[in-house]
Amino acid sequence: MKPTNNRSISVQINPLHQRLLHALNLGTRYFDEKTNTWKWQCANIEVQKNVLRSINAFLDSISGDTRASRYTIVKESISDVLGALLYILEGKSGPLLSMASNVAVKLVSVLPNSLLQSRIVDLVCCLSSLLSSHQVDVATDCANALNLAVSNLSATSEKTVMEALKATGIATRIVGNIKDFPGGAKKTEYFEQMVSLLSTILWRWPQSRFPVWSDVKLMKALADMHTTTDSSVKLVLLKVYTSLVKKLIEDGVFVGMVVQAMEKSNPQEVRIEGFKLARCLLVIN
Secondary structure: OOOOOOOOOOOOHHHHHHHHHHHHOOOEEEEEOOOOEEEEEOOOHHHHHHHHHHHHHHHHHHOOOOOHHHOHHHHHHHHHHHHHHHHHHHHOOHHHHHHHHHHHHHHHHHOOHHHHHHHHHHHHHHHHHOOOOOOHHHHHHHHHHHHHHHHOOOHHHHHHHHHHHHHOOHHHHHHHHHHHHHHOOOOHHHHHHHHHHHHHHHHHOHHHHHHHHOOHHHHHHHHHHOOOOOHHHHHHHHHHHHHOHHHHOOOHHHHHHHHHHOOOOOOHHHHHHHHHHHHHHHHHO
């Protein structure tokens, strides 16, 4: 990667970009003929940590800047940043996965999918493979990053990405994680991110709805959580039920949940989602 000067870029970004270049240059780049892409590699754990910290700081420096995606300095960095992050995630090193998955969330939060286009399939497949990680924070971050990436897919990349995700068995992974949740001591955020991702997948991939709504254990796991007072949990439950509404319309628990969600005591976002779901019911009827 060659250093790039751009007078329009804030002086705060350049030093962090130089730090990123230095960290990445401690590894090596090679051309993978199978994928026809340049890849980054380095087996040294300390170098990998340094790379992750440098990527994190660089992303922080451009976060919130609406012009960032147009900067040459950013565009020319993405390929190597993605290559390094994928290498570290694919290595599945316990001490590094938490850092790497957190950086993945920031990456898809800060950068538009158009800049990630060259490796978007590799990224989503890698994140999907980590959804069942025994490290709860890693699985949670990967679900979050995937949800952001899939939600913002362009029309040109949606079909390719969804086909790749189907090949990873993503719906089965998510459903398995949700069903296991009630019996464990996993964080509520984990449940929220998994259910939210499932909802997104169901909207993008309608064929996956049948095995989901017909999974009795899954439906019980969702029903067991509907009594929670946590508004964020209510919100994700409403969204996933919306995607399955045609098959759940006769479920008394489900209908009661919709009615309860519209009550004034709930936060506005929960009430809005409840009314949206109620409107769907009226259209169906």
